[in-house]
Amino acid sequence: MRRIILTGAAALLAAALAACSSGSSSSTNGPSGSANGPTGTLTISNEQGTQWNCSFNPFNPGNLGEGVTMGQVYEPLMFVNTLQNAKTTPWLASGYAWSTGNKTLTFTIQKNVTFSDGTPMTAADVAFTFNLLKKFPGLDVDSVWSVLSTVTQQGDTVVMQFKAPSVPYFYYIADQIPIVPEHIWSTIKDPVTYADSKPVGTGAYTVSPCTPQNITYVANPHYWQPGLPKIAKVLYPAFTSNDPANTYLATGQAQWGSQFIPNIDKFYTSKSSDNHYWFAPIANVSLIPNLTKPGIGDVAVRQAIAYAIDRNKVGQVGEYGEEPGANQNGIATPTFSAWMDNTSAAKYGYGYNPAKAQALLTQAGYAKGSDGIYAKGGQKLAFTVINIGGYSDWVASMSVVQAELKAVGIGLTAQNLAQNDYLNRLYAGDFDFAYYAQTGGPTPYYEFRQWLYAANSAPIGKNASSNWERYSNPATDKLLDSYAITTDSAKQHDIVNQLQQVVLSDVPYIPVTEEVGWFQYNTAKFTGWPTQDNPYAIPAAYAYPDMGQVLLHLSPK
């Protein structure tokens, strides 16, 4: 994960490791290439900044974000691949169908699936899982019951009725809900606080054992897909800071990394020809304006800012070139390039153009004061931006932006805060500008909805869940609602084009760099990794349920 506290450790270790030979691997590997049964031990390096609490409850947001449970222990109905334009492949369900005007969704459940304790999994367990979410809203973190009206089992299918067509919720329902065993979870009094330290799921791996310092996953002997998984053991150590995690990767003790490694070529790739990395963009880290504040509320100011920032430079300097610069269309390329509206992009021509930025301000009636800052009617364009102090790459990115804005006569001062304090102020709207990213989803619609939908916002002082800039435009809401009722690809592309035009003209937020999935991998002992040519899943160990897909595709050499 990306959190780096400002120590000189990485630099120190990098310098030293450059001089020393690559360390011996202490991971034990069984004989490779055996015909029957899984072999080999894979070690993951994904710093979470905490020791494990050995809870595998797949509805708990903390557990999910760590990548410890969903995907490899529990499985969802279908797999929706963000990196292949929401391509959907069967998982626990062999197929699905929309009917009655996209208000009914029917899943056909695979046969011959068993849980890790040998009990067969049936459509009854699926229906039970969804109704469990209805009974305990604390489990329903994706709010699927805000659109569902009933979920019932019919033989080996599960039929879901919607209150109104909400096609995009397919992703949350099919890909993000883990199917849990009814015979266990029906006996749990409070599933929200249930630790689930000995999880029983349909997944390829079971936990045996879990200590605060390491989780050992072993291949599930009852796994329903024959011949899988191919790797016998997966180790997931707990790291409280980035440096040991990065060093594990550099010395080869871990083969699958999800780390932000500054100077990655010097520190990691140069250590071995088998060390590789690939960062796939999935969302936009953006400068978030508080649209209710004077000065910032003026669209000319926001457009000027969008022309004043050299996004590629921010990516180079702030993110060591590991995150590409974003674009004002709000489309993360090349992952979602198929959705990019090049016509409107060309029409507005956003890019690094400080002269145009200043021209825009002058046209709007701003005049440069004696301190070099533009002002109009007493309103100076001098603002503060809040940022998470612990993310040193974001702090560096903001200092680049600060310098670039100063060059066009807009003052920006950074306030680096502790994470909880920052989130408080972000949600409550207590900021001029903020720097953050949305979660996104398998198509650009999800990110646009998170940014632009008025219902995701809240008045200043109340907590907004994702529309922190307080953008509200009924026409945009209508666009977003119209996307939700259709499965027609041409219509969806047309709507997303219009959404891009909203972002281009209204500039409700300013994408700066593209958030990537952090991924390092070592090909010496394992093969089958996702690559740019074969992006079969998001390759980060914290991506769920994608990390389960990765483990199903990997095999020892």
Added chain:
Amino acid sequence: MRYLLRRAGFFLLTLWAAVTLNFFLPRMMPGNPAIAMMGKFRGRLTGPARQSLETIFGVNTHESLLAQYWHYLGDMATGNFGTSLFFFPSPVGQVVRSAIPWTLGLFGVVTILAFILGTGVGIVGAWRRGGVIDSVAPPLLVITSAIPYFWVGMMFILIFGLKLQWLPWSGGMDITETPAWTGEFIGNVVEHAILPALALLITTIGTWTLTMRNNMVTTLAEDYVRMARAKGLSNPRIMLDYAARNAVLPNLTGFAMSLGFVVGGAILIEYVFNYPGVGYMLLQAVEN
């Protein structure tokens, strides 16, 4: 007896004040744990799910602050520390209990060692004032105790862990080990503890040495020491039984106080060596 009772009473008073502060301070700060949860979700937590989480965390309970305080005191007395926010849904007691042995083991043992060794060097140094040990050890140890813990730790990792590969440099035990009272496991734990312990030792030993040496020097000038010398007692006996026993008193008080700090853990050492102690949990608790 009265002395003990008075001490116990004062202890209880301090305990009550600390617990009360611990109750009111976090509640007076902005933000609540549900917001931290929302942060983990990057905004996907809305409506009923969020309210449900807020109920679990005890936010918005509509109970008066005084009633909450009363329940809190009751929970403290019965040892029910509630559910952890950061390690949700594990109970706090379990979380702390899993980390305390590592902290007590590493930090406790090192504190005791540092005290004994530092005091020992201080005694010998003062006895042979101006001698070899006195000229080298106290200045050297004072310098090493001025170096920040984490820098020493990182240097050790670099030299002994990575370059020479003599010792393991991450974790409290091998990640594939399961805790068991076998010789092999204990050996593994000790092996993992050597580097952090050494780093902690050389940075803390200096203060004990210096204070002990200075106290000894003043004690050696006392009349009863001269009397002992006049009586013809052996040097080691004078050094230890007459001088050191009196000179060690301030150091002993400091040692008793530092034992109290052991429970807080050594955050920096745990951070650098990825050691599973309580110190880093303290940091996380404060940050969240």
